[in-house]
Amino acid sequence: MAIITGTAGQAGPGGGATEPAGEAAGLAFGRILRAITSNRKAFAGFVLLGIFALMAIFPWAIARDNPSAEIYARSAGPSSAHLLGTTYYGQDIFSQAIWGTRETLIIAVVSGALSTVLSVIMGLAAGYLGGLPDAVLNFITDVLLVIPTLPLLIIIVAYLPHAGITILIAVLVVTGYSYGARQLRAQTLSVRSKDFLEAARVRGERSLYVIVVEIIPSMTSLIVATFLGTAVYNVLASAGLQFLGIGNPNSISWGTMLYWAENNEALQTNQYLWAIVPGVLIGLLGAAFTLVNYAFDEISNPALARVPLARDTRHFNPITTLRRISANRAS
């Protein structure tokens, strides 16, 4: 059962990958690597992601100051000692921006990965098993898909005051897996009757074997695309939540930087950089994931590679539009 008529059928072909049956995962990765190096946008995205990863792993190498220490002059402008100035509390903004990468990136990657795993489990189980399990799983997914995410997040987190990063990630996973699950289910339905699966069944393989060894490798690029899409979404959603002071406002991340900047009226009191820097970084990180996604779009839909102008076919699906709307609303 699909929630939005007429579009459900398109979710499969529109959304993704029907790769040659039984293609080895290694071959897929080879293609992915080639797509990255041959596509300028994807390459730029990877370079950006690499820089952010370095910032997250070795922040002390870039910013010497302790990001939480309130020991410097308050609300100072940029200087050689403080490249981006200081906050109202006397913290170094440059240092906060660099150290903040870690938490933001962890939230994006961990919640993105976990929701992708949940998407794969729910989507493939529903699509492959069919019948009653499909109806039940698909109903749960559809419900989570239509409930506006940010209000749902707010409602859940409201009952969990002092929620830490773990709760934040858990909530993002539960509310964020549905879109990917839907796409993967549609894709599973479309390969279910393919010959290579029939062959496996005739060989007498168990369902679990068929799913893990036969189906999942054939969907590598769609799964990667799901991960990247969810990661962008979670960067925006977590920034929005932290901006509202949800989670631990004393942690160092770009979202909490914006929270403190807003609470101290940074814009009204000429402390622009405090509010501008984290926003630019969030935008850049989101753009990096989106750019990398272009490479996978072309792999999952080879037709697009020949017609570079019509690249973003995923927008054929109104659910994608809906998700873009709600993703942005979430921010």
Next chain:
Amino acid sequence: MRFALRRVGFFVLTLWACVTLNFLLPRMMPGNPAIALLARFHGRLNPQSLKAIEIAFGVNTHQGLWSQYVGYLHDLLTGNFGTSITFFPQSVSSVIRAAIPYTLGLVGITTILAFVLGTFIGIVGAWRRGGFLDSLLPPLFVVTSAIPYFWVGMLMILVFGLQLRWFPYTFSYDPTLNPGFNGTFITSAIEHAILPAVAILITSIGAWILTMRNTMITTLAEDYVKMARAKGLPGRRIMIDYAARNAILPNLSGFAMSIGFIVSGAVLVEYVFNYNGVGYLLVQALNSEDYPLMQALFLLITMAVLIAILLADVVTAIFDPRTRAAR
């Protein structure tokens, strides 16, 4: 007919799931937050409201879960959402009723504008493929789709509110005025809506443009478009009556759905601008732990989306006969 029943079935089941989630959440969470809330408000609320909160959140009650649930459903059906804590002693319904027009005005008009403008730009972009518009927009969209709405709002406040002082940037009207249907008030309300509206427009229009453009490109390759060209029809007629008319479907049903998201508003944009609509109300409810208000808002928001999805189904069924036949 079967198709319609399924749609309605989904509507009812989802609504039930949301209502039940609302009921179960406060009862499932560790260390029921309502108890802390009650302690905080003891002596400040009258006994009657305290009782109402106790009932709503299942504290100090000897009723079983089931009879609490029945009572909860009964309250919902009779439209009794209780008393707001933030805006005590106003009822939750009256608080929400005051906020709705602002959100509908701001987000409603921006949604329609974004759809109309975005669709039009998408049509022209696909028609003149590779032209100026078409080479400029997709890269731009990569950037705008990754920027948080609320941060764009903050920039607008900085540039147009604080530096240039062109527009007011806080609240949804001049607070010295009394809300009413008169020229001064309406002008003030419009002035206050401009910055948040532009912030939403900038970040949301890209999705409409790209959907329309990509569908249109596929449609332009169809045989009936070639036929129209072969017949020597004027370009504008082919663009609008042949290609755009068929390509608009995904955008149209996307639009029908986004109507549902009007009510939930742009929560964070409203928050940044202190724009007192539904979204800002939700943040206020969150910050002051106003659970009755939060629950009612959540239900309202979900209802709106569900109704919009039904509407989207109807729109698709009317414009695309294939959906009716397929199911």
